[in-house]
Amino acid sequence: MTHPGSSPLDERGTPRAELAQATRALQDEVRGTRIDGRRARELAGIVAEVARELRDSGADDEVGRLHMGPGPVNRGQTLSPVYNVDTWDGRRMQGTVTFARFHHGSVGTAHGGAIGLWADDVLGRLSRELSEGRARTxxxxxxxxxSVPxxxxxxxxxxxxxxxxxxRELHATLEDDGTALVxxxxxxxxxxxxxxxx
Ligand SMILES: CCCCCCCCCC(=O)SCCNC(=O)CCNC(=O)[C@H](O)C(C)(C)COP(=O)(O)OP(=O)(O)OC[C@H]1O[C@@H](n2cnc3c(N)ncnc32)[C@H](O)[C@@H]1OP(=O)(O)O
Known part of the structure; x- marks a missing residue:
């Protein structure tokens, strides 16, 4: 049985993963920056230039589906919280998820929608590990x-x-020190x- 963390399509360690990680860092820093307006405008131009280069380099298809890959971390998208699968016994998956600064909702805790996004992602992955058929939520x-930190x-x-x-009914919990958060x-x-x- 393949461990989900060792999928050949996992982008971990690839230049694409580095690009995704740098983009997440950008999203984190955009949130709440105290940069002044003039420099913010200059940086917006630089970021727009990066976006143009990526677009002009071509796309795998119109929605980027081919590069979504099944890897649990560092997928070529930067919206979902990054999670690592530590154990997988063919029925139960366990690991850790870290909500980033740009997933912040209020009072220092994760946004409920980001938690829902992660939940759909991890259950979708579990579903794919369990059956060839492509089930939908x-x-x-x-x-x-x-609260989730x-x-x-x-x-x-x-x-x-x-x-x-x-x-198929699928379930997940988020826990901290044995206390169920979600x-x-x-x-x-x-x-x-x-x-x-x-
Ligand atoms: C490795 C990479 C990991 C990435 C993972 C990403 C995962 C992301 C997963 C998603 O987000 S998928 C996108 C969000 N979901 C959708 O867009 C689904 C939209 N809805 C549909 O396409 C259809 O409604 C659906 C496929 C869910 C069902 O359509 P069907 O026509 O096949 O269902 P049908 O009406 O034949 O019902 C089959 C059974 O399911 C039940 N059912 C269907 N929808 C239900 C529902 N919403 N609630 C409760 N039961 C439901 C239905 O009652 C019935 O039960 P019984 O067989 O016991 O009679």
């Missing part, structure tokens, strides 16, 4: 039980119930009519 129930790793566990035909219950369904290229 039908329902995601996120319960926010305590920003900038510090938090322990997660994700696991699946047995499949019921095309349906619990997630998701329903993933393999579409009756598979999406083209999905």
């Amino acid at each position: 039908a329902c995601l129930h996120v319960q926010y039980r305590a 920003v900038g510090a790793p938090v322990w997660f566990t994700a696991w699946a119930d047995d499949a019921d035909g095309r349906k 619990t997630v219950d998701g329903l993933f369904v393999e579409p009756r009519i598979p999406l083209n290229g999905h």
